[in-house]
Each structure stands twice: as structure tokens, then as C-alpha cells.
Amino acid sequence: MRPPLRRLLPSLCSAAARALLARRAVPMALRPAEGAARVGGDARSAAGAAPEHDGLENIQQKKIFKENKEKTEQSEEPCAADSVDSLMAEMPFVDTDIEDECAMHATSELSIKKKRKRTIGREIEEGIERKNKKNKQYQPNYFISLPITNPKITGSIQAVQDAIIQKDQRLSKAMVRSGSLHVTMLVMHLSSEEEISIAVGALADSKVFVDDLLKGKRVDLSFQGIDHFRNQVGFVNLAENYHTILLKEIAETMKKIFQEKGIMAGEERGFKPHLTFMKLSKSTELRKQVKKIDSSLYEDFKNHYFGDEILHRFDLCSMLKKKQPNGYYYCESSIVFGFHGAVYASALHCTMLARQLLNTHVSNKEEDTSDNKSHMSPPD
Numbered sequence: 001m002r003p004p005l006r007r008l009l010p011s012l013c014s015a016a017a018r019a020l021l022a023r024r025a026v027p028m029a030l031r032p033a034e035g036a037a038r039v040g041g042d043a044r045s046a047a048g049a050a051p052e053h054d055g056l057e058n059i060q061q062k063k064i065f066k067e068n069k070e071k072t073e074q075s076e077e078p079c080a081a082d083s084v085d086s087l088m089a090e091m092p093f094v095d096t097d098i099e100d101e102c103a104m105h106a107t108s109e110l111s112i113k114k115k116r117k118r119t120i121g122r123e124i125e126e127g128i129e130r131k132n133k134k135n136k137q138y139q140p141n142y143f144i145s146l147p148i149t150n151p152k153i154t155g156s157i158q159a160v161q162d163a164i165i166q167k168d169q170r171l172s173k174a175m176v177r178s179g180s181l182h183v184t185m186l187v188m189h190l191s192s193e194e195e196i197s198i199a200v201g202a203l204a205d206s207k208v209f210v211d212d213l214l215k216g217k218r219v220d221l222s223f224q225g226i227d228h229f230r231n232q233v234g235f236v237n238l239a240e241n242y243h244t245i246l247l248k249e250i251a252e253t254m255k256k257i258f259q260e261k262g263i264m265a266g267e268e269r270g271f272k273p274h275l276t277f278m279k280l281s282k283s284t285e286l287r288k289q290v291k292k293i294d295s296s297l298y299e300d301f302k303n304h305y306f307g308d309e310i311l312h313r314f315d316l317c318s319m320l321k322k323k324q325p326n327g328y329y330y331c332e333s334s335i336v337f338g339f340h341g342a343v344y345a346s347a348l349h350c351t352m353l354a355r356q357l358l359n360t361h362v363s364n365k366e367e368d369t370s371d372n373k374s375h376m377s378p379p380d
Contacts, residue, residue, distance in 0.1 A: 152307035179327025231292035
């Protein structure tokens with residue numbers, strides 16, 4: 001028995017291997033038939049019919065491969081036209097024209113550019129508005145004034161103004177009144193009553209320094225000659241001497257004192273003391289008519305000597321509040337120096353007392369009038 005089994009063993013192994021390969025390539029629906037064939041094949045193999053089994057295996061595999069190929073070719077056939085149209089109809093862009101799409105894209109880009117341009121323009125306008133608001137917020141509205149009280153100086157300036165007006169009547173609106181003549185020592189912006197109080201304190205602190213600097217000496221400021229700023233402002237010059245140097249030193253020190261107290265004081269350009277008597281900015285209507293002041297109008301006074309002013313007081317003045325009856329600016333506070341300053345301070349004190357007495361008298365009179373009215377019979 002052993003020799004026949006030894007002869008059949010290679011055939012059995014070969015058949016099992018081919019059956020396993022065929023099983024992997026056959027679909028699941030065909031595997032039961034394959035199982036039945038394999039059972040029959042095994043029985044015939046066991047009966048000694050190995051060559052016939054190999055032939056049947058080859059025929060069955062060719063049949064299976066042919067069926068698989070036909071199914072594959074059917075699955076690879078192109079879709080019908082109506083099927084393609086049906087699929088395309090489900091796409092979201094089926095009704096969109098390519099040209100319209102390109103036009104929409106171009107229009108969109110143009111709209112974005114215009115929007116960006118408008119945004120940039122709006123940002124520029126907002127920046128200008130913020131800048132103007134900031135400039136307006138910090139525009140000077142108060143200043144330290146050195147008032148001009150010498151009648152010789154004010155009279156000489158009045159003569160110059162009259163001569164100019166005779167030549168150009170329009171410039172009458174540009175003239176500074178005699179009561180407003182002054183030398184500006186320092187400009188500043190005060191936005192609240194608290195800052196005004198701080199500025200008043202800074203001015204009082206400045207007096208200590210000025211007194212220490214002068215040591216009782218008198219400062220004579222000599223005014224001589226006429227000049228202009230860009231043909232927009234006409235002013236009288238201060239003669240350069242030791243007293244003018246002292247005045248510049250006082251101005252610089254006052255600027256530091258105010259700035260140390262947090263006051264926005266001073267200008268970027270250097271301090272140049274001058275006495276303004278004419279400026280186009282006094283009238284908006286005038287600036288439309290006259291662009292520049294002709295220097296030939298005051299040619300005869302180019303080197304004229306106007307007189308001396310003795311330094312005796314500094315005032316903290318408002319540019320916006322109503323001026324005093326004599327034309328001088330509204331004054332928040334003052335500091336005085338020397339003999340003339342003492343005389344002025346005494347006169348100022350007497351004026352303030354007289355004003356207080358007058359206000360008290362008026363108030364009492366109004367109360368009496370009110371009492372009398374309360375006792376009167378009502379009208380019929």
C-alpha cells in the first residue's frame with residue numbers, strides 16, 4: 001500500500017495548490033459550485049484519475065476568467081450622455097456662464113479696489129481731522145504779557161498807524177489798539193480752571209527768580225525801528241543791549257518754570273521780543289483782500305526811535321476772554337517789580353478795593369429795591 005500512496009501524494013499536493021489559487025480568483029457567488037467540483041475531483045483523484053482532474057480544472061478556470069473579463073468590460077463601458085447630463089445638472093455651477101463668472105470676478109476686484117481706496121481716503125481724512133483737533137486742542141489761548149504803558153511809545157506807534165492808513169484805508173482793520181500794545185513773553189494752552197490756577201502759581205514762582213536776577217536794578221527796554229514777519233505782521237524792534245539779554249533770560253526761565261508744572265508753554269522757534277502794531281490776521285475779510293503788507297507804507301519810520309519802556313510787570317492774559325474797557329486783555333494774574341511795580345501794585349490794589357465797594361453798593365441797592373417791591377400792592 002505504501003508505494004501507491006507515495007505515487008499519489010505529489011498529484012494531491014498539486015491539485016490542492018491550484019484549487020487554493022482558483023478560490024482566491026473566483027467570486028463568492030461561484031464558490032459553492034467550486035466546492036462541489038473539488039469534492040468530486042478529490043474522489044476521482046482518490047480513485048487514480050489525476051490527469052482527468054487536471055483537464056477539468058483548466059477548463060473551469062478558463063470559464064471563470066472569461067466571465068470575470070466580461071464583467072470588467074461591462075463596468076468600463078462609458079456612461080451614456082443622459083447620465084452625464086444628469087450628473088452635471090447636480091453640480092452647483094451648471095447655470096453659470098464662464099464669461100459672466102470672469103466679469104463678476106473682475107467687477108469684484110474693481111469693487112475691492114474702490115473700497116480699499118475709499119477706506120484709505122477715509123483714514124487720511126480721519127488722520128487730518130485728528131491732527132486738526134489736536135492742533136486746536138493745543139492752540140495757545142493764554143500768554144504772558146509785558147504791557148507797554150509809556151505814552152511816548154504808544155503815541156509814536158499811533159502816528160505810524162495813521163500814516164499807513166492814509167496810504168491804504170483797508171489796513172485800518174489790521175491795526176492794534178494802543179491799549180493792547182504789549183510784548184509777548186510766553187504763550188501757552190490752558191484747558192481748565194485747574195490749569196489756570198497752576199499757571200497763576202507758576203507766574204508767582206517766576207517773580208522770585210526775576211527779583212533775584214534783577215537785584216533791584218531797573219530794566220530799560222528801548223524800542224527802535226520797524227520790521228515784519230513774512231509781510232503779514234508789522235512790529236517795532238527792541239534795540240539789542242544788556243537789558244534785552246536780561247529779558248530773553250527771563251523769558252527762557254519762565255518757560256522752564258511753567259513746563260515743570262505741566263503747562264504746555266513756549267514755542268519751537270527762539271524767543272524774539274518785539275512790539276506788534278499791525279497784523280493781517282486780525283480780520284478774515286482783510287486777508288482775502290490783502291495778501292501782503294507793502295513795506296513801503298512805513299518806509300519813513302524804518303529807523304524811528306519810539307522810546308523806552310521800564311520793565312515793571314508781567315501779566316497772565318487770555319486771548320479769548322473779553323478785553324478790558326481800555327482795550328487791554330483780560331488779566332488772570334500779575335507780578336510787579338521795582339518802584340514802578342510797587343506804584344502799579346498800589347494803584348491796582350486801590351482799584352480792586354473800589355470795585356469791591358462798588359459791587360457791594362450795587363448789591364445792597366438791588367436788595368432794597370426788591371424789598372420795596374415786595375410791599376407794593378399788586379396791580380389791578
